[in-house]
Amino acid sequence: MRTWRTSPYLLFVLALCLGFLSACSLLSPEASFAPSHPEKLGPGRPLCSSCHESELLSGARKPYASFDHTPTFLKDHGLSAGRDAGTCASCHGQSFCSDCHSGKTMIPPAVLLGNRPDRAVPHRAGYLSYHQIEGKIDPVGCYTCHGRANNQRCAACHK
Amino acid sequence: MAFNQKKEEPAVSTEKKSRLAEQDYKLSWKITRSIQFSGHYAERNFKDFFAGTNLPSLFRQIETEKYKAQSALLTLGVDKPYQFVADYRRAKRESNGESTRSGAEFRIIPTTFKLKSGLAYHRITAAEVPLIGGTVAFYSLSHSEARLWLLHDGGGYYLSLDAVSYSFDDRNNPLLNGEPKAYLGVASVGIRPSKAFTLSGDVSYGMNSLYKKEVRGLLRIEFHFGGNKGGGK
Numbered sequence: 470m471r472t473w474r475t476s477p478y479l480l481f482v483l484a485l486c487l488g489f490l491s492a493c494s495l496l497s498p499e500a501s502f503a504p505s506h507p508e509k510l511g512p513g514r515p516l517c518s519s520c521h522e523s524e525l526l527s528g529a530r531k532p533y534a535s536f537d538h539t540p541t542f543l544k545d546h547g548l549s550a551g552r553d554a555g556t557c558a559s560c561h562g563q564s565f566c567s568d569c570h571s572g573k574t575m576i577p578p579a580v581l582l583g584n585r586p587d588r589a590v591p592h593r594a595g596y597l598s599y600h601q602i603e604g605k606i607d608p609v610g611c612y613t614c615h616g617r618a619n620n621q622r623c624a625a626c627h628k
Numbered sequence: 629m630a631f632n633q634k635k636e637e638p639a640v641s642t643e644k645k646s647r648l649a650e651q652d653y654k655l656s657w658k659i660t661r662s663i664q665f666s667g668h669y670a671e672r673n674f675k676d677f678f679a680g681t682n683l684p685s686l687f688r689q690i691e692t693e694k695y696k697a698q699s700a701l702l703t704l705g706v707d708k709p710y711q712f713v714a715d716y717r718r719a720k721r722e723s724n725g726e727s728t729r730s731g732a733e734f735r736i737i738p739t740t741f742k743l744k745s746g747l748a749y750h751r752i753t754a755a756e757v758p759l760i761g762g763t764v765a766f767y768s769l770s771h772s773e774a775r776l777w778l779l780h781d782g783g784g785y786y787l788s789l790d791a792v793s794y795s796f797d798d799r800n801n802p803l804l805n806g807e808p809k810a811y812l813g814v815a816s817v818g819i820r821p822s823k824a825f826t827l828s829g830d831v832s833y834g835m836n837s838l839y840k841k842e843v844r845g846l847l848r849i850e851f852h853f854g855g856n857k858g859g860g861k
Contacts, residue, residue: 511739513737513739513744514737516706516707519707534658535656537706539664539703539706540664540701540703540711540713541656541664541666541701541703544666544701545654545656545666548654562852564852576846580830580832580844580846583790583814583816583830583832583846584786584788584816584818584828584830584848585779585788586746586777586778586779586788586789586790586814587737587744587746587777587779590790593790593792593812594792594793594794594810594811594812594834594836595810595812595834595835595836595837595838595839595842597838598803598804598805598810598836598837598838599771599794599796599803599804599810599836599837601803602769602771602796602801602803605721605724605754605757605769606719606721606724606727606729606752606754606769607697607717607719607727607729608695608721609670609672609695609697609719
């Protein structure tokens, strides 16, 4: 009588799982990636490709140019951060991300970054008064931060 | 067995919906070293999108509604101290119609000079939406946004100024309390006795549909535990 222990089907599934895990480990960030950038960067938004011209970022398997801090990158930086957060961490501390993404700070983002007008700052100029207008026009922008989580302040009125 | 069934008109449309709750497609193209273009297409089916929300009552939409948006972003001078960014976004909601957002920002970020600045203008054109039980049948959501900012960073100190203005087309919009304009000015000054420690203060003055005058002051003390990383950001 054939049992699951000796089933070739089970062995095949196990081998397949191990194969997938091995493949994932090949794509994961390398442990030898520098934990911090060896040289201090200049002011402003850095362009990685200005020094790393044709190199491939080993962890993310993408060219350094795709991490250039262009306006496009700033809008879609979540994709890169999700791919390889270690690359971000070589320059940015966790607190840099938390300024906007923690959702737990007592100070709203618009006030929090009042000293950094060069950074993207949402919800300015009495946003509470016209957030319903933005919501009617293009609600998907709201869902990026609100909707699944970070609802505490919204729930005060939207019960 | 037969049941009496009441046939009702659908709330929005009878278009067959995709089974995908969220779809996003992005294309980024570095045309030259200084010019970059990106395009984005997004689609949402609210019926499925909110199935897993932890607060179903929040942002409750018409469940059969569909949302589509196409957007494009063109950046000139990616690697230059003078940067021009033009953006366009067209969104369509079955309940509120089409809207477009278009505009541009001009940024001056010199590497040798310590003063950075930016000037932006955006125009949002949206369809009129019905007002149930109000004094007018429809009201407009269209408006304009303008912004000017300056930042002088001297290393041990910094000064910044930020001015934002909103101008709404329709004074009868019930969400605006009869005040179609809003603006805000923020001035900030800060000192950095060390790399890890910053002391700064903001003063802002503004006006919007909730407050005739809004004055705020903020004293900010920042300490970076662990110090700056190699990139110093």
